Amino acid sequence: MVSTIQNTDVKQKDADRAVVVAVTCRAVFESGADDGDDIYGGGVAFPLLQALQRVNERLLEESPAESLLFDVILITTDSQQQQQSSRITSSTRHYGLEVSRFCFSSQEDFTESLLKNNVQIFLTTDRDEVLLASQNGVLSALLDQQLALCPSEQLRVMISGDAVIRPDTDPMPGGQQAAQSFSAQLGQMRQKFGVLDSPLSIVLVTLHGGRESCGNALRTLRSRGVSVDEAYCLAGAPRGPILSVLRSHFLLCDGVSGLEE
Template sequence: MEDKKNYSGPLMIALQYNDLFDLDSTSTSTNTDVLPKGRAFTFIKAVQAVNERLVEQNKTESLLFEVILIAKECSEEIKMKIVESVKHYGLEIGKFFFYKKEELINTLQSNKVKLFLSTERDDVYEALHTGIPAALLYDQADDHVLNRLKVIFSGDVIGFSEDSLDSLSDFGFSETQIQTFKAAKICMKEFAVLIGQMRGRFGKENSPLCTCVLTSWGSRNVCASALKTLREWGVDVDEAFCLAGAPCSPILAVVKPHILWDGGLHNMRDLSTQCQ
C-alpha cells in the first residue's frame, strides 16, 4: 500500500454498468440511445460533488475520485448506449472497459483499482479474496438524496485484532470466514487511509464526504476498538452505530449510505440476515 503522505491521486473506483443504468426497464421497442438511470446514479453524483468541492478549495488537487465503468458480455448496441448515456447525463467517467466474465479480476488489477463497487455480492466476495478492495454498492435509487457521499465501514471487521480474529474459530466461525475477515481488513485499510486523507480536506461542518462505522454483532469494546483503529488510519468518523446483534436495516434506511463495506459478511450464512 502506498504511503498516504506520498500518494497522489486519482483514487480509482470501478463500477459496473448494470448498476449505473437500469437495463431491466429498457424496452426493446424504444429507439432512444439513452439508458434509464440505475441504482448507482446518486453515487456518481455524490462523487462528482466531492471532486468539485476539492477542486474549489485547491485547483491543483490530485487526490480526486476517478470512476471507471466496466461491463461484461454485452452487445455492441448496449456498448454504444452506455457511452451515449454517460455523455447525455454529463457523468464524469474516466474510462470504459468491456471484458469477459473471467477477466474481472485482471481488469481491476491492471487499472490499480482502489475500490470495486457492485451490487453483485459474489463479485465483491471474489475481489476481496484476491486482495482487491471491494464493497457493496448500497441501493440509492432516490434522486432527491443530497449529493453527499456516505461511506459505512464494518466495525466488526476493523475492531478485531489479528489474534482476536484467529480466536473466532472458538465461536463457530470457519477458517474460510476468518480468512475473509483478514483479507477484508487489509483491503479496507488501504481505502480507508485514502478516504481519511480526503475527508481531512474538509471541515467538521458541511462536508460532502461522510464516514460512518457500523458494528452489527460485535460488543461495545469491538466498536471502540474500531473507532480507535480508524483514528490511527487517519479517518475522522462522523457517525458510529453499535447494534450488538440488532438488525441493521433500520439504521441503513436512515443513513442511506452509498458504500457499505461489510467485509464479506453478506456471504456468511449465519450472519447474512442481520444486514438485510
Template structure:
C-alpha cells in the first residue's frame, strides 16, 4: 500500500497554487485574529474524522434510521444551539491539538502540524450544529466537507488525508481500498483518564502496520510453520500495511521535537502491541521497522495473551487492530479502539474461520 501523494502538476499549476495560498495567508493575517491559521495540506498531517466519531450522535442517528432524513435534519436545526456530546475520536482530536500547540511554540512559522478535517455525509443545514459544537469545546477544526448524503470517500485524496476515522465500516473499507489509512472507531465501555500532555497511539502489527502475509501463514498452516517462516525470512522486511504511512507521519513530527532536544519530553508516543512472540517471531517486525527508518517507542510482544489489560495500563487515545475480538476486549477495559478491516483476519472470528453461507442458502427467504 503506497503513500498518498498529490498528482503531478505543471510548474504553472504549482505557481498558481502557491499564489492562492499566499493570498489566503495574507487574508488570515489581515484579520488580526489570535486563532492559528490552518496549515497547507501538503505540509500537514491531515486527520479526517466523521461527525459520528467526533461527537456522540447515537440519538440523532436513531431519528435518521427510524424517521428519515427530513425529520433528522429538522431535529438538528431545532437543537443547533445544543452542543453535541463528545464521541470516541474527541480525546484523540484534543490530543492532536495539544501537539500542535507544542509544535507552534518550538516552530512558530512551521506548517508541519496536524490538520483536522470534519468529513461527513451530513446535510449542510446540520453544519450549524456541528460548528456550534466545535466552537463550544474550543476545537481547532476549520476544514469541513459535508456531502449531503453522498459518500465523502472521493474527497479524501483531495484533502490529502493521512488518516480517516469513521463509524461506518463500509466507508472505512472503501477508503482502505483507495490506499488511505482508515479505521472504524468504537467508544469504550468505560471511561479512562487519558493524558492531557501526550498523544498516545497504539498499533497492532500484522495487517495494520504490516501486510497480512505472515498472518495468512498462521491461519492456513499453523504456528509452527509460521515460526519457521519468520525465522527463515527474518531479514526480509514485511510489506507495508494500511497504517504504516500514518506511523510514518507521526514519526516525522516526533523528529521535530527530537531536533530541539525534546525526546524525553515528546508529546507523541507510539506503541506496538502485537500477539506475536518476541523470541519466535519478533525480530522480523523490529528489523522491518528499522528498514523503513521508523521508530516505535514501546514494543510489546504478548505471545497470544489478551491485549486489553496491557492497553489499560498504556491508556492510548486510540488503538488500531484488525481483529474485532481484540477491539472488543480493549473496549471492555476502557480503551478507545479502531478496527482496521484489512487482510485475512476479516474471514476469522477468534481464530475460527467464519463459514460462508452455502450457495443454495442464498436463495432461501
C-alpha cells in the first residue's frame, strides 16, 4: 500500500515545471535506536538536500516567479520509520528542509510511489532499490558514504559521458531518454547563473576513449543546452581516486548509476 502526505509547511511546486527528486528517508536521516528524541540525526544525504534547496533559493533570488525548481520527495520503506512518521516530519521541520511530500510504502511497491509522483530521478543508498526502480523506467542513482563529505552550498552533478552521450536511436531506450531529459533540465537551471559562484556545478567524466571521446561528449551536451563546468577524460584509468576528489553528489547515467563500480 502506498500513502503520500503533502507537507503543508512548504509551498508546493509547479507540477508542470518542477524537477521531481525522490530520496530515501534512511539516506537523509539516521534512524538508529529510539532514544526518545523527537529529531533524527542527519544522514549521508543530508548535504544533498541542503544543496538542492540552495539551488532553489538562488533561482528564486534571480527570479521570484521562477517555476523550474527542484521538488523533493522523501520515500520511506523502512517499517520502523513508518511507525515514526511524525518524527520524520518533525525532523524535516527542525532542519528547515524543503520537502514537498512524504511517501510511505512497502519495499515491494515503492516504485509505484515513484511513478505516481512523476519522479524524474530517484536517489538511494540501496543498490537493489536502484535496480528495481531502473527496471521500472525510473532514472536512479546510488548514493554512498562519501556523500556526507560533499558540499551543501553547491549541488555537484557528475554526468557519465560513456553512458549518457550516445547517438540517438529509434526507439530511444527509456533509461537514455530519462537521463537526457534530466540533464537538459539541469542545463536550463545552470544557464540561469554566471560562471562564478553558481549553486549548481555540472561535471563531465568519460571513462573510456581519449580526448576525442571527451570532446564529442562535450559537443553533444552543448547541442542539448547543457554546458559543463568541468570535464575529465580518464581514458580507462580507475575512476575511484578522481571521484573522491571531485566530491559530486551523484553520478548520472542511463541506467544503474552510482559513485562506485
